[in-house]
Amino acid sequence: MNNLSRRSRIGAAAIAAGLLTTSLTACSGASAHDDAIRVGYFPNLAHAGAILGVEGGYFADHLGDVDLTTEVITAGPDAVTALVSDKVDMAFLGPAPAVNAYLKSDGDVTLISGASSGGVRFVARPELVESGDFSGAKIASPALGGSPDVALRYWLGDEGYAVDVPDAENGVSVVPQEPGQSVGAYASGAIDGAWMHEPFVSLLEDAGAEEVVDERDLWPGGQFATTVLVVRTSVLEERRDDVEAVLAGLVDAMDAIDSDPSGSRAIVASFIAGQTGLELDPALVGKAWSSIDFTTDPLEDTIESGARRAVVQGVLDSADLDGFVDLGPLTEVGGSE
Incomplete structure (x- = not known):
């Protein structure tokens, strides 16, 4: 997909932003077809890659005939619950709840990509x-x-x-x-x-x-993992092609952010406003956007450091992350490892 086609689709998606959103209440984890991929994400700027992946159609493009259903989540612990209770297959979330999901699921959660730093x-x-x-x-x-x-x-x-x-x-x-x-x-x-x-x-x-x-x-x-993408390990093992399709869509969304930042900001801001009811001035969004680095690099060292801090705070029971990260699928679709 060339940059021109990305820009064109971003402009069209901006008009429809909010209309394509599937809420947590509407989805309730269910899908129209048994083979749907269920993805959870948050309504904030650090989740721009996920929001664009959905609203810009990048995930759907790569999934082809496989349905995409979404869960809009507002807190990390809710994302952990959605993962371990099999309400979502994949989730964009912060590193602390991602590690918590890994520990609570006895290893049935794998980190496969970063999504943002800062913000x-x-x-x-x-x-x-x-x-x-x-x-x-x-x-x-x-x-x-x-x-x-x-x-x-x-x-x-x-x-x-x-x-x-x-x-x-x-x-x-x-x-x-x-x-x-x-x-x-x-x-x-x-x-x-x-x-x-x-x-x-x-x-x-x-x-x-x-x-x-x-x-x-x-x-x-000045770099630390703000948002990462995880998948239930059983889903990665059984449906690797579908997981890689979502990753390929994320890479396209990251390319769109680079090639058309203003169009990307418009889509993301419209989505957040629709979810929260808050008016977002374009100048404010532009300033806030500049504090975020959108990257598929998960910045593993900062995740490990954050996990140790969470143990000190009593939020996590362990900082043993052996087997938690697998960037092989990301490498397969041309993302950075």
Whole structure:
């Protein structure tokens, strides 16, 4: 597929964005045909590859006669549940819940690709940022045990705060909530800040919050796995061609992001707005988009480091990832290993 055809299809998909979306409620994990591939993903910018794969038709193109059904998920633990309960075959999710799914499934989850790096920040009320003291603050994360949640708890602990000990002199409460609720929660005073994905932290900045930490600054070279793609190992073994078809669609979606970033942003922003009900200014989306590196490189070292941090936080029982990653299928379709 050449770049011109990608751009043309992106433009057409932008008009239909939102209409093609299949929600979690609508799908409920069911498919019209027994051979359907079921893919889960989140409505945020770090999942642009997945969103474009669906909305731009890239997954469907490579799957051919095999049906594609989708699950729109808003939290990592929900993605883990969907995987281990056989509601989805493949899922785009953060590295911490991906590892959790691997451990909970006794190895029946395999990481086969990266999808993004960056695009996660901590923002808070200006007076807290100015004082540098977050004691007594209520900070939101997308979900208990999600990658931003682990990063937030690790950072707070490293800074000497007592996490979820509100009565302590230096106590900070972590408030798990859906990202789409964060702006309203901030305005009402229910939270004082959030460690979340884009575009939600940029929306909080529009509401008056200021940046505390860009998570890129906490990792060597500014690179860390934000979104990865996993598949149930049994599905990979039994339906490798279909799994590789989705991977080929992801590679095409990544090419589309490179060749037509503005068109890609329009599709992704429209999808997120349709899922969350939040208005997304194109300038805000463009700024937030620039903080994300869309790549199929899973950045394995950062996944292992994150898993060790999650063990310290009590989110994971183990950081033993032997056998978790298989990039062979990605290599077969021309992705980077």
